[in-house]
Amino acid sequence: METNHQLKRADFIFKNENDWKEVLRKNINRPPHELINELISSELKGRGGAGFPTGLKWKLSAEVDSDIKYVICNADEGEPGTFKDREILSLVPFKVLTAMAICGHVVDAKEGYIYLRGEYFFLKPELNKAISEFEHYCKEINLDFCIRIFMGSGAYICGEETALFESMEGKRGEPRNKPPYPAISGYMNKPTVINNVETLAHAYTIFTYGAKRFYDLGVQYSRGTKLFSVSGDTPKPGIYELELGMSLTDFVNDFGDGDTKAVQVGGASGFLVPRKRFAETTIGYEGKLIGISLPTGGSMMLFNSSRSMFNVLDNYLEFFREESCGQCTPCRVGCQQLLKGIKAVKTGEKNAGHLDKLLRLAETMQFTAKCGLGQSVANSFSSIVENFREEMIY
Amino acid sequence: MLDYCLLILFSSHYFKPMDTSATLVKNLADQYGRSRHNLLPILQGVVEQEKYLSESSMIEIARELDMPASEVYGTATFYSFLEHKKMGRYIIRVCKTITCSMKGKNQVLLAIEDMLKIDVGETTPDGTFSLLQTNCLGFCHKAPTMLINNDVYTDLTPEKVRDILSEYLTKSKEGGQNGN
Numbered sequence: 039m040e041t042n043h044q045l046k047r048a049d050f051i052f053k054n055e056n057d058w059k060e061v062l063r064k065n066i067n068r069p070p071h072e073l074i075n076e077l078i079s080s081e082l083k084g085r086g087g088a089g090f091p092t093g094l095k096w097k098l099s100a101e102v103d104s105d106i107k108y109v110i111c112n113a114d115e116g117e118p119g120t121f122k123d124r125e126i127l128s129l130v131p132f133k134v135l136t137a138m139a140i141c142g143h144v145v146d147a148k149e150g151y152i153y154l155r156g157e158y159f160f161l162k163p164e165l166n167k168a169i170s171e172f173e174h175y176c177k178e179i180n181l182d183f184c185i186r187i188f189m190g191s192g193a194y195i196c197g198e199e200t201a202l203f204e205s206m207e208g209k210r211g212e213p214r215n216k217p218p219y220p221a222i223s224g225y226m227n228k229p230t231v232i233n234n235v236e237t238l239a240h241a242y243t244i245f246t247y248g249a250k251r252f253y254d255l256g257v258q259y260s261r262g263t264k265l266f267s268v269s270g271d272t273p274k275p276g277i278y279e280l281e282l283g284m285s286l287t288d289f290v291n292d293f294g295d296g297d298t299k300a301v302q303v304g305g306a307s308g309f310l311v312p313r314k315r316f317a318e319t320t321i322g323y324e325g326k327l328i329g330i331s332l333p334t335g336g337s338m339m340l341f342n343s344s345r346s347m348f349n350v351l352d353n354y355l356e357f358f359r360e361e362s363c364g365q366c367t368p369c370r371v372g373c374q375q376l377l378k379g380i381k382a383v384k385t386g387e388k389n390a391g392h393l394d395k396l397l398r399l400a401e402t403m404q405f406t407a408k409c410g411l412g413q414s415v416a417n418s419f420s421s422i423v424e425n426f427r428e429e430m431i432y
Numbered sequence: 433m434l435d436y437c438l439l440i441l442f443s444s445h446y447f448k449p450m451d452t453s454a455t456l457v458k459n460l461a462d463q464y465g466r467s468r469h470n471l472l473p474i475l476q477g478v479v480e481q482e483k484y485l486s487e488s489s490m491i492e493i494a495r496e497l498d499m500p501a502s503e504v505y506g507t508a509t510f511y512s513f514l515e516h517k518k519m520g521r522y523i524i525r526v527c528k529t530i531t532c533s534m535k536g537k538n539q540v541l542l543a544i545e546d547m548l549k550i551d552v553g554e555t556t557p558d559g560t561f562s563l564l565q566t567n568c569l570g571f572c573h574k575a576p577t578m579l580i581n582n583d584v585y586t587d588l589t590p591e592k593v594r595d596i597l598s599e600y601l602t603k604s605k606e607g608g609q610n611g612n
């Protein structure tokens with residue numbers, strides 16, 4: 039496929055939010071089905087996890103009959119290498135609040151929560167100030183919607199939506215079985231729309247400029263823009279809004295340090311792409327055009343040739359081993375064994391063939407683990423071991 | 433762990449919890465409510481004040497919320513920021529995830545250990561600092577990073593971290609009780 043296009047920068051998310059009152063007023067006076075159709079035709083997909091179509095999510099929740107429903111903004115942002123949600127909440131909080139309230143209008147929910155990770159406690163005072171101003175305006179225009187912050191306490195797994203509900207209910211953050219899906223039965227077993235911070239910020243863009251403006255950006259199956267958190271061996275680490283559908287070659291030409299050996303796309307639970315596959319890799323959601331999917335929020339970590347891929351994998355596995363909730367055996371024991379296994383191969387205690395056993399174990403976890411954490415360990419494990427096998431051994 | 437839970441359960445019948453914790457817990461329960469879904473904010477409130485969850489405060493929470501102490505313990509120990517071991521007034525959490533560890537986290541950690549004369553997991557004898565490691569703080573573009581209580585410090589170097597700790601030391605000597 040063609041990879042001759044340059045990276046396309048965009049500036050929607052952080053553009054000023056001064057028009058939030060107007061956007062809110064205008065949109066809560068539109069019928070819910072019209073707003074849902076707008077979102078559906080924009081083809082916005084969730085920016086926090088599985089890439090579920092946002093319009094469809096709202097529609098499902100809107101169709102359930104219930105006296106109480108909730109809207110939750112997922113600001114747990116725990117994926118290593120991801121730091122864009124914090125920036126959105128500090129720079130344009132009103133966009134997120136407005137989108138939550140519009141969602142409340144669409145699905146008929148009166149209560150919203152922001153689940154903010156404990157590490158971002160310092161954001162809380164400013165965010166609370168924005169919320170009071172926001173609620174004050176809601177009263178003025180007779181909109182019955184309130185928003186509360188719920189603080190996390192240092193557990194990555196609580197970013198998983200059902201673990202997040204458990205946590206809000208005062209329990210250990212252990213994921214539930216799905217179905218039922220949150221849209222039907224979420225927080226307090228009530229219908230709940232849960233969206234990532236960035237997803238809500240994009241919804242604001244769509245409700246401000248219309249679906250077409252958003253749809254015209256990006257490529258088939260991956261419409262619109264996305265915030266990328268760029269870190270690692272790059273001369274310009276930071277947060278960038280780019281159109282989806284870029285080739286990894288173009289990305290590395292722009293952000294690399296001239297010696298990029300591999301890029302980890304999507305954080306520790308994402309994939310490692312080695313240099314030889316940059317050209318064939320397009321950044322976007324799965325679809326015909328795409329070589330790789332974005333399992334999480336657009337983290338791009340660059341590694342140059344001075345980095346040991348063994349150390350990288352070791353660090354990721356240590357992360358998963360610690361953050362596994364321990365509820366299901368494939369993940370609890372699997373993470374421990376993978377970590378132990380690569381160390382044993384490295385020290386020569388086991389021969390290189392042991393890596394193949396570990397690859398099969400990772401694959402088993404992908405199919406048998408209860409939630410996305412255990413299921414996605416294989417992404418980084420297999421892509422690193424398969425592409426940098428010699429570094430695992432010597 | 434089971435033994436420990438039982439110990440907590442039984443001790444609730446025999447020992448009267450410390451008064452300061454009891455008042456704090458009661459106030460928090462008044463503020464947030466006494467349902468199960470109010471548990472996390474209450475636990476966080478205690479940790480905010482006392483830096484950790486003592487046995488007596490967990491028992492007191494169980495009593496206020498009318499739930500088994502083992503459930504309080506089970507929930508609290510799930511969360512890495514809800515310490516259940518006595519902590520210093522300033523809890524240092526150095527990020528050990530990938531980017532920070534590539535960008536010099538070990539040197540930063542060594543500088544702290546050297547200056548405070550403690551290892552990871554320990555508290556200074558005067559109870560001022562505790563040193564821990566933590567996972568990605570969401571500032572990888574400014575690695576290496578650390579938290580001291582709720583404040584984030586980025587782009588750390590050994591020199592910078594020594595300056596930061598010196599300020600805390602001065603603050604803690606001058607302020608006595610006032611350091612947050």
Ligand SMILES: Cc1cc2nc3c(=O)[nH]c(=O)nc-3n(C[C@H](O)[C@H](O)[C@H](O)COP(=O)(O)O)c2cc1C
Pocket residue numbers: 083084085086087088089090112113114115116117194195196197198199200232233234235237238409410411
């Ligand atoms: C282990 C794990 C951690 C997750 N962490 C987050 C997170 O920090 N923030 C987030 O928005 N979604 C996270 N997710 C995805 C959520 O479960 C959920 O899909 C998402 O919040 C839905 O919002 P979206 O449709 O707007 O993306 C995580 C999923 C898993 C499996």
Ligand code: SF4
Pocket residue numbers: 195212213361362363364365366367369370407408409410411412413
């Ligand atoms: S896969 Fe891991 S994190 Fe998910 S439920 Fe199982 S043990 Fe918990």
Ligand code: FES
Pocket residue numbers: 118119527528529530531532533567568569570571572575576577
């Ligand atoms: S890796 Fe340390 S802040 Fe992300």
